[in-house]
Structure formats: C-alpha cells, structure tokens
Amino acid sequence: MNEDISIDSVQKREKSGYIIISLISLVIGIFLWWLFTEGLGTISHKIMPGPIRVFQSFFSKFYVSAPDGATLLQHLGSSLQITLLGYVIGVAIGIPLGIVMAWYPKFDLFARPVFDLLRPIPGIAWIPVMIVLFGIGLLSKGMVVFLSVFVAITINTYTGIQQTKSVHKWVSHTFGASNIYTLFHVAIPTALPMLMTGLRVALGAAWTTIIAAELLASTKGIGFMIQQSRGLFRPDIIIVGMIAIGITGSVLGWLLGLLEKRVLKGRLSKE
C-alpha cells in the first residue's frame, strides 16, 4: 500500500517536472525567435516577423481589414461557411453510400470499382476541374470540399460496417430479425466508432482542401488572406492566418470529439 503511494507520487513529481521542461523549452524557443528578429534584427521582418509583431497583428486583424480587404473573422467565416456546406453534404451522401456498399454485397460489386477508381485522387486535384466548370465562387470550392469529405467518410463508414461480427448478425437473425433491422441495430452500432473517426478525418480533409482552394483561386477566405499577404510581404499576417487555421482546425476537431464522447458513451475508455 505504502509502496503504491510512493510510486504514484514519484510519477506525479516526474510529470510536473516534464511540464516544467516543456515550459522552459517554449520560453527559450520564443526568446530565440524574438532575439533573432526584433531583438538583434538578424532576420528581416519581411522574411520573419518577431513574436511581438505577430501578437499585435493577430489582435489588430480582428478589426483591421487591410491589407487584404477583410478582417480575420470575415475571412474565417467565409472559409468555414464553404467548409461546413461541403462537409454536411459530403457526410449526408457518404454515410448512406458507405453503409449500402458494405451491407449489400451485390451493390458493392458494382459500386466499389468506380469508387476505387476515384479514391486515390486527392481532393485538391479536383480544384482546376471545378474552377473550369463553375468559376471561382462558392460552388466550385464547395464541390471540391464535398469530394474530399465524401471519399473519406464513405471509406470509413464502409470499413466500420464490415467490422460487424458474424456472431452478432446470427444472434439477430435467429431471433427473427430482418436484414434491415440487423443493419440498424447491429451493423450501424458496430460501425459507429469508425464512423466517428471518419467524421474527424473528413473534417480535417475538408479544412485542408478549402485552404488549398483559396490559395489557388479566390477573392476571400483565410487561404486567400495568407496568399495575398505573401504578395504584399506581410509575413506577420501569414503567420496570423496560419495560427487561425490551426486553432480553427483544433476547435472543430474538439467539437467532434465532444460529439464522439456522447455517441460512444460506455464504449470509450477501452484504450
């Protein structure tokens, strides 16, 4: 008993020791960044702005629309709007398709080959096609986001349904359940963890894709903002944009994580 406690406290002490190391490491990193930019001026702020400047730009970008025509939140809003639109449609089509493909082998035989044909093409490769077809508006970006989401979510749903254990199907069938009943009460619950993973992977793909699309051809959005800022030699805004991209991606992932916890209650903590 005593030994347990002492081991525990040692581990705790070690852990807090590591946090201190992390903090020191961060402080040194930021200090070096400051030293070589704002401190000594070794690196021009046209190449790499210092931390103070980035910090200031980050907050001023909330209300300043120069130099790229919109504030940070306007850009973010525009990007998020398209991302969520493409995401929702992609999920709405991808999940049923993945389920039907995995559950009905005959359908699978015909749908899979075409799906496998399109699958290795990264979403961003469709950007030029969509721009030629639909111009550089919401529709073309929405389509590209849709395609990346659709592929990711379909694959994950498909794999999830295929993980259904035969013995669970047998239990259901011997109780006299129909194939559809078994699908909804056995296969889909089995697939849920994979499905949630798919939702998360797809969200990451959607967010990456929209940035790429905006970098390439756009008039607003966070990707447009950082691309514009490069032309204007405003790396501070680029870094602000990258930070915003990172934070937004993390927040979206975190929200999905909350959903996942709710949906998979009782099944998590496995790992």
Next chain:
Amino acid sequence: MNKTFWESKWAKPISAFISIFGFLLIWHIGVNSSSLGELMPGPIDVLSRFVGSFSVNIGQYTILGHALWSLSRVAIAYSVASFAGVICGLAMGRYPKFEAAFRPYFEIIRPIPPIAWIPMAILWFGLGELTKYFLIFLAAFSNVTLNAYTGAISVDPELIGAARMLGASDNQIFRTITIPASVPHIFAGMQISLSSSWATVVAAEMVRSSEGIGWMIVSGMEINNMQQILAGIVAIGLIGYGLATFMRFLERKLLVWNERGA
C-alpha cells in the same frame, strides 16, 4: 452444386468491368448529348489525350516527365522526412525529457495543414525546389514521428520486464526490443505520410511551379483545357494508387511476422 453467379469467382471481375464500363458510358453519353459537352470532354478524348501526352510535350515535358518531376520531389523530401521522423519519434519514446521539450512545438505545428505553409515557404525559400521539399517534409514528418513515438511507448511492458530480468541494459532493450516492436507502427505512419506527401506535392506545384503533375493540371485550368486537366488527374490517381500498392507490397514482404500486414 447450385452455385449462383454471385458466388462464383467470375462475379468480381465481371461486375467490375460492367461497373467501370457503365461509368464511362454514362460519362460519354452525358457529355455527347447535353450542353455539358461544351465544358467537359468525354472519356475517349481524355484517355486519348492521356496516352497522347506521353509523346507530346505539355509545357517543357511530356506527361511522364512531369510525373517524374513530382515523384522525384516526393522521393527526396519524403525520405528525409521519414528518416528524421523515425529518429525523432523513437527519441521521444526513449528520452522523456526530450519528449517534454519537443512536444509543445509538435503540438503547435501539427494542427496546421502543410498546405497552409505554402505562402510562408515561398517567402522563405523562394520559388525553387526547396519550397516543395519543405512542404513535403512537413506533410510526412509529423505522421512518421507520431507513429514511431506511439510504437516506442506501446511496447509490451512484459517483454521489457523479461529482458530486464535477463540483465539487459536500457540501451540494449531499446535496440533489441523497442525498435523492432515499433516497426509496424512506423510503417503505418509511412504509408499515411506517402499519400499525404503525394497530395501535398500536387498542391504545391499547383500554387507555384513550372513543371510537375500539379503544374500540368493548373496550367490546363489557366488555358481552359479540360482534357489536359483530366489527363493529369488520371496520372495523379494512377500514381497515388501505385504508391499505395507499393507500400502495401513492401509491408507484406518486410513484415511477414506481423499480423497487421495480413
């Protein structure tokens, strides 16, 4: 036996053929019988353009030349990133202090998609090869590192306990147990990284380049040449598929002892 068609070994190839043929046929008819044809070339046009571009230059190179450009960029940066990632991930697993110091940066950089680095990379490294290498490196490095790290810390503790009882030192344990045991994880990370490297090189070439498959489709966009775009996409898909297959093949060959490879 009353084996139906669905159970026979022919079911798969025949249905695959019907399915793909049907897809191409719908595409063909859709393009030829509606106004969509003004924007969209049919499958025959795309395929003949694809085949034709092996002998006719698009820009400075044939399609093969562009593909080789893209592939060589991936090959160089991906190898460096994998190597660095494995070292870094294993070191993080081996030395908790190193992990504690390195981890914050890793966690800050990881949520930013590699593509979002394009403007900064161009500013730092100009329009040349270095920018592309940097971006591919970013795409590959974090996945390999994370997987190597996971592999290193998830070694069966009983195995380590057994080795320790036999008098193995920490270094011996790390060399003879931890590293081999993390190989499957590393491989999984390398597989994911390769496909994201491929997507990233295409994106990087699309934004700024004068050769490569990504350039090919984006220049098709600029001159409104859908055939060229689609021929490029065919190449991107084929290469992406080829790379994934190659990695699976390697995994099967090299990791015969591991269940994941099955």
Next chain:
Amino acid sequence: MSKNIIKLEVKNLCKQFGDLLVLDDISFNVNKGEFLCIVGPTGCGKTTFINSITKLYTPTSGEILLDNEIVDPNKHNIAYIFQEESTMDWLTVFQNVEFGLKVKKIPKAEREIKVNEYLEIVGLTEFKDYYPRELSASMLQRVSIARAFVTEPDLLLMDEPYGQLDIELRFKLEDELINLWERTGTTVLFITHNIEEAVYLAENIMILTNKPAKVKSRLPVNLQHPRDIADPEFVEIRNKVTELIRWW
C-alpha cells in the same frame, strides 16, 4: 408430463459445402420440453447442423420441422447461444438481454418486467447498467443465457456455450442452466464435445459419427438432477458414451 408431443423433427438432413459432405442423412425427433445433448468428435459438423436449424445455412436436402412446420426464425421462437462470446458491446447488460424481445416487438412495459425477472435469475440485477467490457467471461455468458431464455423460446439451441470457461464456472453455470430449464420447460438442443458435460445435463444423448456426420446412436440418461459425477451410474453412462464416440 406432456413430453410425448414431438417438437422438432429432422428428416434426412444433408449438407454439402462444395464437394465436402458434412451432414449425411440425419434424422431424429425431439419431444417438447426435452433436453437433448448432441455429442461427437470435434469438427464433425455439429455446428453446421445447428446452423441449418436456424437457417444460417440452407440444408442441401432434407427437412427440419418445428411444430410440424418448416423451421423459420421469423415465425418460430428460436434462441441460440453461441460458442463464442456474443454480447453486443454497445449495449448495456439490460439492453443486451432485451435485444430479442425488441426484435419480437414485445411492448416496452412487458419487456422491462421480463428482463428484470431473468436478470434476477442469472444474478446480474446489480450489473444491469454495465457494459460488456466491464464484465468477466462467465458473466457475459450469463447475459447470453438470459438473453436467450427471456424470449421464452420454443427451441433453445446451445453450441458449446461453456467451451471457453474454466471447470468451476462451468459447473456453476450448468447447474443454473438445469434450473432454468426445469423452471421454463424449454426444449433444449445442447451441442458439446465434452462427454461429462453431456451426461451431467442431458435427458437424452445423441452421438454423431465423425465427418460426414451421421447419427450413431441415442441413449437416455435416467438420473435425477442435480447429478453426482462420482455416482457409479453416472460413470457407467459416461463410459458408455465414451465407447460410442471412440470409433477409431
């Protein structure tokens, strides 16, 4: 007792996988309320046989009648306890036991009463809100048993349900099973390769030959429950069954 009514009738059942004949002309009857053990060497096709009854496999030829009708899980009330662990990990213990009742569209109020009753019988009442991963192997097998009995099946099929458990637990669960069977009067078909288990449980034992499986013989076990495995009569029957199985 009403034990002379024929519940299950198997007529000339054959099953072939490709060129492999697994079941060769099997015919027998099971009376209502009977506890029949089917024993045979490992891999002789016992599972194939039981799966034909539930329509998981379609027999190549022959008929299986339950209450004089061709067997059909959608019409008949069949329950099956599988060899492998079969509780559903996304459902609580309560919901697992409820599963069959829900399939059969029993009203909620009635489901609740029944599930609680059977959870009580198998001693899992206090675990009813647990998830399977929080329970031990023997508790999981009890969940499966409760899930089967709660539907009050006309026919209960059990395919080596205790094969994975250690001896002590097995005796305990076997006693529980006999208890439940006596209480409910369910017709039970119990498959095992463990001769002692068969003699301990069954009213009648049917012995199958090695592949392709045929009915070798059938003998009654006229002993009172609970049985004593050291009882000379018990030992005698066990030896007899062992002789019959050891055909080589």
